[in-house]
Amino acid sequence: MLSQSEENYLKAIYSLSYTEDKISTNLLAEKMNTKASSVTDMVKKLSEKSYITYLKYKGFELTEKGSKLAAQIVRKHRLWEVFLVDKLKFGWEEVHDIAEQLEHIQSKQLTDKLDDFLGNPKFDPHGDPIPDKNGVYPSLKVSFPLNAIELNTIYTITGVEDGSMDFFQFLKRYEIGLGSEIKVLEKFPFDDSLRIQIDQSEMNISAIVSKKIFVQKVIE
């Protein structure tokens, strides 16, 4: 069983490996808000425990084992975020620090029961996908509501919910249609409204609208 500190390093490596394809000691140090020498120490320890492979001066990489464990930590983090927002009525922007603590609770049974209690959600309140108990992510082809997505990320509109005439008129007026490329620029928590960029123009939309527009992440 890993310490919280070890888990945090593992998680940081996991998260960096999505954007960077070579993770340097300095990069990880910056991410972890620590010094390069501390990273080296920890990297040695994690490689001894075979969560990562490591060659001096040459860098490191998650092993299968490390990747699996990191996915489980991410799973816990995101499930707890869903709990905090859906059940305890926190705002989605308040929950990160609490989830950082909760993600280290050790009990597989707890995680699975929490997952069931929450209705096996596929995305957290920020729109990030939740790995299942085997570490498998939901297909990126799944649609979800516009108000649950990441900022500054391009999505494609895949559907709308409400079928009223008024709503279609609204969509038509602003040229919002299936296949449009859409990006959320800003979220306003006081009323859950969003500033979005749709194709080339910017606009604001209310929470009522954003919950009815379903999107899909653009896979490059």
Added chain:
Amino acid sequence: MLSQSEENYLKAIYSLSYTEDKISTNLLAEKMNTKASSVTDMVKKLSEKSYITYLKYKGFELTEKGSKLAAQIVRKHRLWEVFLVDKLKFGWEEVHDIAEQLEHIQSKQLTDKLDDFLGNPKFDPHGDPIPDKNGVYPSLKVSFPLNAIELNTIYTITGVEDGSMDFFQFLKRYEIGLGSEIKVLEKFPFDDSLRIQIDQSEMNISAIVSKKIFVQKVIE
């Protein structure tokens, strides 16, 4: 902010101070599953931070500040137990270790929201009383589950929960009825069973039974 270890010591002192009126270093060491020398070290630290008062070789005691904090940890522990049993459907005997972890999560807001989400419960699944956000325990004039009461104190039975025929048969067999005078002689933590004196005779009852019998302190 205290470390988990410091919080655990504080909680242990708090819990011991209910049964013992002088807490010795050795006693605390045994409770904490550690060595006397470690206890001395920690006791020094906690007294420097004024959570306890401490005189070498003379023992220690919680300060107001220490007692308040310990009550908040107990509050968190018991609220999480309610969550685990009521919402996630754990058995009451499975939840202790998980709650030991959850009780260290730092967020006053989380605790209060959890409390509301659970409907502001007054007792945990073991029947132990839950302090409110000010550290105040439910009034003694309120009916308690039998397993939450003080040892060697006379109570009157005010109600029973379960309405099954089997349960009433059991109560009748042992002449346990409304108004009976009842006293808990001993608690067995390993299974939460109790040795009780009911009117003039003694007997043992299981946790399942004790949680369903509600009593009230006899005020003379």
Added chain:
DNA sequence: AATAATTTTTAGACTTGTCTAAAATAATTT
């Protein structure tokens, strides 16, 4: 009240995770 037994504290060591400063290696520039 002196001695023996017990309890508590101290002293020094070890582990984990961190740091600074210096040394080693790699990358870049001229």
Added chain:
DNA sequence: AAATTATTTTAGACAAGTCTAAAAATTATT
């Protein structure tokens, strides 16, 4: 390709929390 710069690692130190073994204080016994 040699020199300069940047990155990474090592060496040694420190705080937290624990331990063992020895010393100090307290309590019990004769």
